[in-house]
Amino acid sequence: MVVLFLVNGFCYTNVVPWLPTLKSELHLSNTALGTAVAAMPLGALVTGLLASPLIARLGSGRAAVASGLLLALTLPLVAVAPGWWALASVLFVLGCADAWMDAAMNAHGLRVQHRYRRTIINTFHAVWSIAAVCGGLLGSSMAGLGIPLSAHLAVVALLLVALTLAASRGLLPGPEHAEREGRVALPGGARAPRPSMRAMFVLLALSVLLMMAGGIEDSAASWGAVYTRDELGANAFLAGLPFVACQALMTVGRLTGDRLTDRFGAVTVARSGALLTAAGLATALVFPGTAMAIAGFGLLGLGVSTLFPLTLAAAGDVPGVRSGDGVALVGWLGRIGFLGLPPLVGMVADTTSLGVGLWVIPACGVVAATLAAALRPRS
Template identity: 60%
Template structure:
């Protein structure tokens, strides 16, 4: 697209940024409260990890349905509507009276997260093309800023002894209002056809039956599985590791997640320029290797300062992986952006599903630190799969959406 963005485009960019912020804050508001939720329900580490796995498990069961929903109603409306529903459900997690209730609440929240994730990324690609320049890393930077803020608020609330019900109720109200405002500013379906007039591409059935589309999507998804395992480690186990293995207090225990998100935000803010200069593959591969080395060193040193520093470097290392992977999935030849993103998002949550219970099981038989040794291995896997991010010809992208419901 040439020329300056219109007022409608700028409002849409603000709306999709708000949706990225809501998505970043929703689940991550829970992260610093996991140790307290575990102790309140008298769960083992394995039980906590299995309950957490219900969150990505929901995406594996119904996450791929985001593609047809986006094709039917438009990515903006799906993202805003489902985001609002997820924010409203957030306080229910704090009211869970048992493991089953906790896992069930996280499962429903996981459905909301999966659909919002696919829809907001698809809408971000629509807005990006209307701008005529890259904005996807900036959108993911907004997600990271919100995640950091949510982590700090959660850690502070835990340190001050504020009941988790009060904490999540207040956060939920703020996120519901933000989602409602974003609903009014997203691009309606009739604006979703890109200015270049690119075709909509194959639907979900085409994605699943053509090897020409399956192969690149599987490669991108594999990279996201490995990157997701690294990201999840700070969220699900950072606080537990520092508190149980290293004897840190409640506030310090929440810092690995916050440090990870802060540096990941910095990496995403600078990501578009760095990738333009050095290329997506080189940036992704180098970053993944940095993350692997930093986390391995932190676990071997076994000190709170080393743990915070290790996750901080890991956050910087994997900062661009998810934005680049979603962008790659949205430009697979002959595939609608919403379907491509939904499919890789569906597969990527395998990393979030498998990692928590495996680490929890190892932690119960040995230590959390021993279980976390799996994470540097996942980072090496991401480095090996970085070639999946090689750019494709601009004309091969399939970002169009239908003109209406």
């Protein structure tokens, strides 16, 4: 199970430090780069709901393996994209595979959490963050050393295929709802129940919260390197460090998030983290500098660390809704944050500056703090 989160976290993050290089080589504006990056969440949004029938048919474990293989095999195509349309098309396919894998591996992770009878979903996402840090560091190192992007991504793809195939041997057997029987109101049959209006309202609130969490988390990947290089004049290696700092402190937050959640509750943990996110990046924007940018994106990562896993876990435990359906629906709607925020930041940046455009992110932190009440457990 852990390996699936590792594969998902390590894959695209190898590309992130190369975004400034791709921007220069393909002669893209900030808006063009933002819209190309937004093709990933667009692909997830267009096809994300297919994760629900995929999980119902194959089971969450096998669905995660199949989509993980597609994710890995598509990755090297980023290096051979000759222009904006090709790059956006490859990222679109990556977004489709990522959405299916994300829903499936989180649904399977929730099954494991139910067997443990305590919060462990943050730890799975901590593994994702560790893998993302390693991917970001590897990408930064390869970019700094001048290693060809095509060779770099080809080797990464082979490694991910091998890991995904190895992970397929350690999946939980049985039906998806087995661990939830007796905990929530859920029919025992395979047919999807019709959610109540209350359940739909909860799912909608969780979806908006996930939009904010996704947009915040994605900002370091989409704009951290570009902001540090183009606005602050950092070199190629330093330009990749805001993303690495974000993922490193996100890992710390997720490794400690399970204990904090069990002690203080999901609402308190998520709300405090959202406010820390807003304050950290806002401070870095008020006092611009390379060191401040790295620190600001690091605090952003620490603050947002538990929002994504706690929201998906809450979506998988909505009474009367199958885990796979809840996770797939909230994950699908939450992709709007990944889709809408990069172009929004890019358009504001082209009109004013990227430093001004990034103020969208602290605003998302304030909205997330307000919506954290949706994480309250329900029976």
